[in-house]
Amino acid sequence: MKQLMKMWNPWWTEGKVPASKKRISRPETLETILKLLDIREVICITGVRRCGKSTVMYQAIDHLIGKGVKPENILYFNLDEPFEDKSIGLLDRIFGEYIEIHVPKGRKYIFLDEIQNIKDWEQWVKKFYDLYGEEIKFVLTGSNSSMLSDQLSTLLTGRMITQHVFPLSFKEYLDFEGFELKDPDIQRNEILHYFNKYLFKGGFPEVVLEDDMDINHLRLTEYFNSILLRDIVVGRNIRESAKLIELANYSLSNVSTLLSYSKISNATGLSVNSLKEYLLYLEQAYLIYQLNFFSYSVKDSISIKMPKKVYCIDNGLRNSAAFTFSADEGRLAENLAFVELKRRKVEFFYWKEKREVDFVVKGIDGALTGINCTCTDHIRQGEINALLEFKEHFGEKVSGLILLTKNLEKKENDISYVPLWKWVLGTR
Structure with a gap:
């Protein structure tokens, strides 16, 4: 454990965050999170797998060290590793080993990545939050919105602020491409060149930084499988895993299309009850979103009789997993507009x-x-x-x-x- 902790916290020996961890800055995404580092509340960073949550953590750590926080007062731990013990006992062990290594004085910053993998983690965080007060600042990430359950809301009411991270916005995509945006009208043709790439490639940081299409297809396919298998099938003990995968493929193949539960049920062979449950799991893993019909009557808006429109978190991910043989520009454009509206809250x-x-x-x-x-x-x-x-x-x-x-x-x-x-x- 001590060896693992030292490996994941290179600033303890080097005094800084390695450039390979910080990657390219995302000011739009990072700005609010940095403001929240000075207050007491727990910061919970949520978002789909591989969208850049861990990198944002490393950039926040770099910011703290730059402000004069001692490197040994900052602990990062990745809970996505295949530990046999996934109970809160693991968190006790991590914290105990950390204190034993450094005995840090003053405020300690605890960064726990993919916290949803630990059963009853919210109880542990609440205990330490109440016990240590201002002495501990927690920054957590999670890849499943079910971690923001009713139980969690009750336990951490008034103690936690949530920030959602998306794959790169188009402005962030331009930054990653090294393009300096000055005047959109003058730079129109150059911007269109990048926009056409972004429309199909999507905004996952590792994908944007890679030019090889075959590698990106393999990478996005792995993201898709990881979301389904690790976050849903294993996490939810799904028995009909083949049906879940079929539903995910069907949903991504029909982004922006009006779909009734009966139509999807006929296409996938899932009962309506199982279908609703599985769609919720796909939403909680941030893979898809369902859009409701607009009505001033909430009952009419969420009625099971009203078709939903389904969208995907990222165009690149959608293209890698969908059963489609055409360019689908219109659907991709609408999907991109949907995600942008989600980003604007x-x-x-x-x-x-x-x-x-x-x-x-x-x-x-x-x-x-x-x-x-x-x-x-x-x-x-x-x-x-x-x-x-x-x-x-x-x-x-x-x-x-x-x-x-x-x-x-x-x-x-x-x-x-x-x-x-x-x-x-x-x-x-």
């Missing part, structure tokens, strides 16, 4: 009457914005009519209509035509 839905509006964003004041997404500048009249029908239906409650395009930019009939690449950059 807004409340949103889809809407459909005669025609369909891809996304309805509901503001804090109740104002509605309708968004349709295309991947072309040759706009079908149906896309326009859907937004106009939406405005006619909801009247004054509608504050904006947006049609995301490939490169077309204008305003016409109360609809703002915005290039998708500009919209995800936040420059429009």
Whole structure:
């Protein structure tokens, strides 16, 4: 254990975090987490596997050392390793060995990676949080939203702040590519070159940094299998693992499509009850999301009778696992827009009457914005009519209509035509 801890905490001997651990900075993702290091509450960093949570941890450790925190006052431990003991006794042992090595004075920073692998971890964290007070600062990561269960919420109410990490945004992707964004209009052609790559490649950091397509396909396939097998099949003791994998493949093959539970049940052979349970597990592992129909009636919005729209956390992951033989640009564009809306932490839905509006964003004041997404500048009249029908239906409650395009930019009939690449950059 001591040898393992020294290996995972090279700053104890070197006085700094190795460059290989810090990788490329993600200021957008890191900024809020760094602010939270000074307060008492536990920081819980959640997100899909391999999205960069561990790297964010290392960057936070580097920040602390840069601020003058003694390296021996910082402990990092990876709980994703195949330890035989997955009880809170392992956490007791880790902490005890750490204190024995250093006997650190003052505030100690404890970074525990993939904490969800330890049964009843929340009880251990609460005990040490209450016992040591300001003397200990916990920073945790987890790859499953079930770690934010009702039990956890009760145990750590007022003691924990959660930050969600996504795969790279397009702006972060440009940083990883070494592209300096100055003026989007002047740099339009260069940005489009990178955007077309990002649309298909996705934003997993290791994938972005690798140019070999075959290696990336193998890597993304491994991510997909790891999410299913380690986070769901093993973690949930799933017996119908083949059915779960089939459901995941089916979901990723049909991103942005309206799907009823009965339709998915017929396609996968799963009962509706098993289907709902398995879709929840896929959501909790951050692989997919389900989008509800917009209605002012919550009962209607979440009704089992209303079809859902399914999306994937990352286009690259989707392409590696989906059963598809076409470029699918339109679906990928809509999936990208969905993930961007999730990243912006807004409340949103889809809407459909005669025609369909891809996304309805509901503001804090109740104002509605309708968004349709295309991947072309040759706009079908149906896309326009859907937004106009939406405005006619909801009247004054509608504050904006947006049609995301490939490169077309204008305003016409109360609809703002915005290039998708500009919209995800936040420059429009």
